[in-house]
Amino acid sequence: MNHTEILKEYIPILRNLKFEKMYGEDFFLTWEKSMDELTAVFTVADTLRALREDNISTRIFDSGLGISLFRDNSTRTRFSFASACNLLGLTVQDLDEGKSQIAHGETVRETANMVSFMADAIGIRDDMYIGKGNAYMHEVSDALKEGFETGVLEQRPTLVNLQCDIDHPTQTMADLNHVIHHFGGAENLKGKKVAMTWAYSPSYGKPLSVPQGVIGLFTRAGMDVVLAHPEGYEVMENVLDVAKQNAQQNGTSFRVTHSMQDAFADADIVYPKSWAPFSAMQKRTDLYGQGDFSGIDQLEKELLAKNAEHMDWECTEALMQTTAGGNALYLHCLPADISDVSCKHGEVAAEVFDRYRTLLYKEASYKPYIIAAMIFLSKMKDPVTKLESLCAHGLERFGK
């Protein structure tokens, strides 16, 4: 299918969705958006991808900056955001603030304005401290809104949450778009069983945003979601509430189990991934706030010892055989801890990972388009007409 055919398919979908409220708005959490709005993101992402595959330029900016603000080193997120910006014509300017606990109040307000004089988009990753990341993003967003309203900024930059302490919307939206394509359409997801499960990793303190984001999003897509983890590895209470409520409102189910076997049995989709217990992450944030670094070291040792009790939480071929048709779709946000490859014991057996490698790369490939679609929908007053005009104009991205 070339882009013209794809447009014929996608434009009518977009015309039937209500997403006017996305104009001028930021993207923080998937559950703050309506299902129509999320579908609009998927559809615009697919359209941008189809255009690019057909060598049609999707630049909507002749100039302008995309600011990336990361709290730690992040090659993949950095490249996804840079790719999304490039696709739309924005130039990325990185703002690295180091791993220190982020400043608040005056400093945030000031920095947000000082870097945004020419900024059309700002992507923030801040997932390290419980109760901080999302709050920080809102502080930045409020500062930018005020900066625009008072004439300091010529435009209001669109904020995209590239991972916070609560959700990881660009990851889980890419994951779900991959699932939709894999099963041949969102309508085919009805009744599918998803196993979002903890898995053992020799490293410590992996963020909660992925499991939380998955249970908060996949429960809205017609699927039955099981969250599995050893006792003590609970996620945020209020995200559990979101997942339960989603399931109730969408006629799907959501439940928690402490057995990986239980979760994998007859699952259509499995997402085995390590994370740190919410309570431990909260404790770490408190220790950090008190500057108690020996306490943090002690906590780390305890957590690693606790992890080591659950080495059997590994996604093996034997376990994969218990899934629907022995053939569930294996998901991961990457990089995975692969047993005998990246570590001795990890989240997944090498034979499983290898079998799904191309699919995993494909899964990751949706992210830049998801980010671009979020920016596009916030910036465009009339996204449908714009997509049509990009298509009609047919400017080559690359003049072979």
Next chain:
Amino acid sequence: MNHTEILKEYIPILRNLKFEKMYGEDFFLTWEKSMDELTAVFTVADTLRALREDNISTRIFDSGLGISLFRDNSTRTRFSFASACNLLGLTVQDLDEGKSQIAHGETVRETANMVSFMADAIGIRDDMYIGKGNAYMHEVSDALKEGFETGVLEQRPTLVNLQCDIDHPTQTMADLNHVIHHFGGAENLKGKKVAMTWAYSPSYGKPLSVPQGVIGLFTRAGMDVVLAHPEGYEVMENVLDVAKQNAQQNGTSFRVTHSMQDAFADADIVYPKSWAPFSAMQKRTDLYGQGDFSGIDQLEKELLAKNAEHMDWECTEALMQTTAGGNALYLHCLPADISDVSCKHGEVAAEVFDRYRTLLYKEASYKPYIIAAMIFLSKMKDPVTKLESLCAHGLERFGK
């Protein structure tokens, strides 16, 4: 006012100014430029801003690099330069040389050429060592001129001084443009009193380029300038001479006082800001040259102790009440040391800072446009016609 109306106002102003000599030239110090040339910078900056506000592209480059060369970490200057380059269509490439005292001679000549094969502009910040920064910029400029003349470079990059040991032209030009707009036009500045005063800061060794730049520039804008500082906090002798000469030639006044109260009394504009004594900075440069790091530590301690004797040099509300109408325009290059916010005792009381916050951000927002205007005027053979053609062409910056 939309950009068409603004152009109707600005183009005639530009037509009456003599600034042909800016073509192909660098920007080092404001007092090396005529008042007509500085007015051209303000006018072009305002025009570029009006065009951008009206979503008209001001790209004059289809491709090309803007090189940024900073001697220390500088988020704000980095973003200002990146914004200016982006506005004109240049891509920024950073050259970070670390904080070491900069190389001279062969090395400067070579590096300048090696990074400039595709460079149309180069922005340098080098304010750390007395007698070095400005000299270094001239070495780079001479090397680039030679590189162009001998056919090594296809074009001669325009050098913009982003802060040196003597002047900080992009900052003070942004400050003055803010003042002009605040008072409704350059013609309204006649007879206004400006207080450029030292203020206490708990940190050490803040550069002299801002106070020096302000007294060297504001004395030419029809205003009466008072420089206030405790004894021992003198600025460069030859910049004092520049300020005196400016005042004489422009029928304004310039004087030095050792009383903050004296400076603030009936002032229309106040600029309270910490800096290190010129003699101490010169001593530090000498110690650095000798590799005497314990001497530098000792000097730092002495300076901090000396600073602490002048904690009463703070911009308080009480002091603000003594200014003209109790309502002087408060300026700062940011970030400011705000008492009880960023430090215990600082340059300015929180209540004063907060009252002027939006104006301070607005002040900062002029800088990218000032930098862009400096590059524009150096690159364009006929800047007026080019502005008219950008306007007539009316290419959207951002295709909403």
Next chain:
Amino acid sequence: MNHTEILKEYIPILRNLKFEKMYGEDFFLTWEKSMDELTAVFTVADTLRALREDNISTRIFDSGLGISLFRDNSTRTRFSFASACNLLGLTVQDLDEGKSQIAHGETVRETANMVSFMADAIGIRDDMYIGKGNAYMHEVSDALKEGFETGVLEQRPTLVNLQCDIDHPTQTMADLNHVIHHFGGAENLKGKKVAMTWAYSPSYGKPLSVPQGVIGLFTRAGMDVVLAHPEGYEVMENVLDVAKQNAQQNGTSFRVTHSMQDAFADADIVYPKSWAPFSAMQKRTDLYGQGDFSGIDQLEKELLAKNAEHMDWECTEALMQTTAGGNALYLHCLPADISDVSCKHGEVAAEVFDRYRTLLYKEASYKPYIIAAMIFLSKMKDPVTKLESLCAHGLERFGK
């Protein structure tokens, strides 16, 4: 000559060359390319330069990324690659992996894909470990090919070797293009004598890729090549074989001598430059693999002591007087160790270096165009028609 005249000269040359196989291919080693293909690179590089000199845009990309992957700090290579990308319309995104010995297998495959979703070109510099750099580039290339074929990537990025353990093709091609221009055409190189000689440097472990690349390339250009070094400073055995075979096939000569005087005598071109012995570099790689850092320190001391025995291997004026007409063309990849300038004793006397300075800068100026030409020839299905259309279209790079 303006670009129209240059095109009249260059297009017929290109029409007579066979280089169709470069389409979609990477550039690893010069001796993997035919002489027609190398000539195509020179000719396209010269054409791109002529277009740029005449202010004609050579952007073939409206958007797209160029990924730079460096194993160590490299200002010059970074800027050359950034310049080449900018010339073609690509935005550079840097991937810095630090100096650690590079990962293999799974990790390389994954990272290569994760950074390349929007990548049209990828430039890699990895020259630090024998047997690793070139192998790593092939791993990346294979991963990208597979990523493209499996639909993970929308396009296959072109890989350019920016320096590996075996060859430094962008450097030596720039060097040779400089030589061609200096002597007024490739046809004038017949019978010229080239002295690629070791020279003393107080620093340790300089890469072998330049001498290896030079003997592997210059032996194909009609010139007689002499490789000179003290005993013990041998280069890779198989590159010596390449040089010998080239000479045989091209009716030129290649020999090794242990006398700098012998090499310089009546030479038309001299390239005196320090490098580390191949066997020592191999030993270092082994020690690194074993994590034997004290062994590495010990090796470094031994090598510096060994170097110090050959301080007389310096390019002096006296030695230059023994070259053809006392006037050989002096080459260097820069930066050079200049005696009494950058170090006490170095590779070259200051008076020699200074006399050739402008020519050396000119030599370096070819590199961005060589890199751009390599990308251009890999990306363009019909490069000749594209060059003609860029010329006919005549879009200004910079709208003066």
